[in-house]
Amino acid sequence: MSAPNTFAKPGAAISLRDFARRRAAVERCELCSKEIGAIHDHLFEPVRRNLVCSCEGCALLFTAQADAKFRRVPNLSRYLPGFQLADAQWNSLLIPIEMAFFFYSTPLERMVAFYPSPAGATESLLALDTWDEVVASNSILKQLQPDVEALLVNRVGASHGVPAEYYIVPIDECYKLVGVIRLHWHGLSGGTEMWREIGKFFAELKQKASVPREATNA
Numbered sequence: 001m002s003a004p005n006t007f008a009k010p011g012a013a014i015s016l017r018d019f020a021r022r023r024a025a026v027e028r029c030e031l032c033s034k035e036i037g038a039i040h041d042h043l044f045e046p047v048r049r050n051l052v053c054s055c056e057g058c059a060l061l062f063t064a065q066a067d068a069k070f071r072r073v074p075n076l077s078r079y080l081p082g083f084q085l086a087d088a089q090w091n092s093l094l095i096p097i098e099m100a101f102f103f104y105s106t107p108l109e110r111m112v113a114f115y116p117s118p119a120g121a122t123e124s125l126l127a128l129d130t131w132d133e134v135v136a137s138n139s140i141l142k143q144l145q146p147d148v149e150a151l152l153v154n155r156v157g158a159s160h161g162v163p164a165e166y167y168i169v170p171i172d173e174c175y176k177l178v179g180v181i182r183l184h185w186h187g188l189s190g191g192t193e194m195w196r197e198i199g200k201f202f203a204e205l206k207q208k209a210s211v212p213r214e215a216t217n218a
Helices: 012-024 056-061 087-092 128-137 139-143 171-184 191-208 213-217
Strands: 041-045 050-054 099-105 110-117 120-124 149-154 165-170
Touching: 041 056, 041 171, 050 056, 050 171, 087 128, 099 171, 110 128, 110 171, 120 171, 128 139, 139 165, 149 171, 165 171, 165 191, 171 191
Parallel strands: none
Antiparallel strands: 041 050, 099 110, 099 149, 110 120, 149 165
8 A cells, every 4th residue: 555645736735724714704706706605616626626615607607517627516415325335345445544535536537535634635545446346336326426526434433333324425525524623633533522523514414415216225
């Protein structure tokens, strides 16, 4: 396994901090400077893996344009209660912790895997043979939109009988989770506050997520 890389390109951690700060200030479209509400569209820049806030008008410009500089991030999260992933398959994916997200990178032309850490999101070498097995058992993964949708896995507590959770989420939800961990991490293990905030994040995600019919029998 090669040494892990930080999420995105050099300066990715700064981008994540800037993203968190922007949400606390007056929100404006980063393309046209129009003032926008707290709930708004996001655009994703695949080459730099940069997330930007957008008004609806600018977001519409990049809808369904696969070769554009930016791609519009969808707003639908899907909970996958019937997702099939054996412990041996998970271990073969070479993720050092029990939480990760996976998406297809068009600039790299392959699936990539990241796990959250106090330093940001860190890339892990993805065993593609195992990933192909996971897709074969879960056909809904073929619906993932490149760059802007991810499989989000939460297996924290699985070894203690807590059911694992699997979601297909917009990429900005992954940014949000990484930001929660960076903001609230304390000490060596993260601290009580961080784990409480992670629990809150997934509780809110599950509440708003839809359940596709095919996901119950994946």
